Amino acid sequence: MTRVLYSLCGRDESRPFSPHCWKISMALAHKGLDYVERPYPFTAIPTIEEGFSKTVPILRDGDRLVRDSFEIALYLDEAYQNLPTLFGGEGGKSLSRFVESFSQMIIHMPVTRMAILHIHDMLDEPDQAYFRRSRLERLGKPIEEVAAESEAERLAFASKLEPVRRTLHFQPYLGGDTPLFADYILFGALQWMRVTAGPPPLAQDDSVMQWFERCLDLHGGLGRRVTAA
Amino acid sequence: MTRVLYSLCGRDESRPFSPHCWKISMALAHKGLDYVERPYPFTAIPTIEEGFSKTVPILRDGDRLVRDSFEIALYLDEAYQNLPTLFGGEGGKSLSRFVESFSQMIIHMPVTRMAILHIHDMLDEPDQAYFRRSRLERLGKPIEEVAAESEAERLAFASKLEPVRRTLHFQPYLGGDTPLFADYILFGALQWMRVTAGPPPLAQDDSVMQWFERCLDLHGGLGRRVTAA
Structure with a gap:
């Protein structure tokens, strides 16, 4: 598994709550792509992937790192054109x-x-x-x-x-x-x-x-x- | 010329003002389709095309009559697929x-x-x-x-x-x-x-x-x- 969604949580890792991360959980599921979700608390976000982004979501897809929910959705639709579309054109x-x-x-x-x-x-x-x-x-x-x-x-x-x-x-x-x-x-x-x-x-x-x-x-x-x- | 856009005016026919009719003027121009605009006052709308619709815009395109601005846009995009798209998919x-x-x-x-x-x-x-x-x-x-x-x-x-x-x-x-x-x-x-x-x-x-x-x-x-x- 090389696909990781870094998201946001509080004390309880099982309750990710960021609106922007939920967009990407749903987008990955829509595409039928497997992934592991790794929720981080606010103050640990700068440690993700050597400080790649100040905000989550961050998607690691193999060698590729992408930030920003809209950018990630565009990336997924472009990279996986044979899977169900996220935009319809x-x-x-x-x-x-x-x-x-x-x-x-x-x-x-x-x-x-x-x-x-x-x-x-x-x-x-x-x-x-x-x-x-x-x-x-x-x-x-x-x-x-x-x-x-x-x-x-x-x-x-x-x-x-x-x-x-x-x-x-x-x-x-x-x-x-x-x-x-x-x-x-x-x-x-x-x-x-x-x-x-x-x-x-x-x-x-x-x-x-x-x-x-x-x-x-x-x-x-x-x-x-x-x-x- | 068999393409007619029935639209709305007041006393001055040269000042059509309906928001829904303007959508279709622009849509027809976007498609590059010739048309004649025939603006009617409110109370004359029931006389258009034998009472085809209570509201304008109405589009006559040859034998075809279409009402409702969104329906007309869908019709134009479907009927003239080789002309510039109004929806992009x-x-x-x-x-x-x-x-x-x-x-x-x-x-x-x-x-x-x-x-x-x-x-x-x-x-x-x-x-x-x-x-x-x-x-x-x-x-x-x-x-x-x-x-x-x-x-x-x-x-x-x-x-x-x-x-x-x-x-x-x-x-x-x-x-x-x-x-x-x-x-x-x-x-x-x-x-x-x-x-x-x-x-x-x-x-x-x-x-x-x-x-x-x-x-x-x-x-x-x-x-x-x-x-x-």
């Missing part, structure tokens, strides 16, 4: 960037507010200190203040997903009849929430929740293997 | 639905609030009465009340486009290096604004505004041919 590649941007700009901040204290509590002590410091720098306030908006975010969360809900009126996946990397992008955000803070605050009969449940079932229930917080 | 088709849904759910209501009185004023009298009545039914309040939120929408408009702005950090068009139907979908919304109420409230150095200007220049300046209100 050039248009799909470009428009997956829009799905990524929607997820980053509209969904990630609400999930951060709802999950930040839970993530903190999942970490070992050196990582807790790092997490507090880095999030203060990035978000401009202590994690407790970020989490103060958690309840408001729970109430507003379903409405943020309106463009996804309307899309699912036409097709079962963002990618069409079957999932593409675009689905795994958004799945990653909701799975990050699920593993750290519990199921996303969506009604069971919400088509977005039903899509998420379908994604949890994909690839032998890969996503469901890690239970909800 | 199956993934692009599916993800264009997500761009359509983003445009409908996030951009159309703000444009409606900013443009509704201007649209009313562009119509002939029988259409003004129809417009008032149909918008009261659809929006639950008189058009003047809808427009009362116009200034707030102007201030918030740039922020709604954040996912587009981030995408344009990676590529010049939503479709990648060159535009696809996904670009025309969003272009239609901003062109609707431009033709009825004036340029979208975005800074000149905003990458979304720069993308919009590039779109206005496409296909021999097809979009720029109709001046801003």
Whole structure:
């Protein structure tokens, strides 16, 4: 086995939670490629592969090292063209960037507010200190203040997903009849929430929740293997 | 000439303004297909092609009639496979639905609030009465009340486009290096604004505004041919 996905964990290695790493777990499974997942805590990431990247996911594929979830997905689709496509052509590649941007700009901040204290509590002590410091720098306030908006975010969360809900009126996946990397992008955000803070605050009969449940079932229930917080 | 695009106008036939019809003008030009545009006022739409559709765009292509902008784009790509693609493959088709849904759910209501009185004023009298009545039914309040939120929408408009702005950090068009139907979908919304109420409230150095200007220049300046209100 020479294929390794370096991902992110807290105290418990069996509960990887990074949205970007989940995108790649799903992408590898979609391609049917074997891999070993090696989750690292935040402060150990600089030791991976001699400091190859400041962030995970990192993929080692034989001699090849690739970083950044979108870059890894592009690499996998290019390197394994005979296995199921992650993009469905050039248009799909470009428009997956829009799905990524929607997820980053509209969904990630609400999930951060709802999950930040839970993530903190999942970490070992050196990582807790790092997490507090880095999030203060990035978000401009202590994690407790970020989490103060958690309840408001729970109430507003379903409405943020309106463009996804309307899309699912036409097709079962963002990618069409079957999932593409675009689905795994958004799945990653909701799975990050699920593993750290519990199921996303969506009604069971919400088509977005039903899509998420379908994604949890994909690839032998890969996503469901890690239970909800 | 057997190719006709039935579109929407007010008093002035030379200023078609429907976002959905602009998507198809751009799509036809993208394919390099000749066509005649026949703009109709709202209340005359039921007379087009013996009442074929309650809404425009309608495309007549020889013996074929097609309605609904997305259906027309799919039809054009299927019927003229040797001409430049509007979707860039199956993934692009599916993800264009997500761009359509983003445009409908996030951009159309703000444009409606900013443009509704201007649209009313562009119509002939029988259409003004129809417009008032149909918008009261659809929006639950008189058009003047809808427009009362116009200034707030102007201030918030740039922020709604954040996912587009981030995408344009990676590529010049939503479709990648060159535009696809996904670009025309969003272009239609901003062109609707431009033709009825004036340029979208975005800074000149905003990458979304720069993308919009590039779109206005496409296909021999097809979009720029109709001046801003």
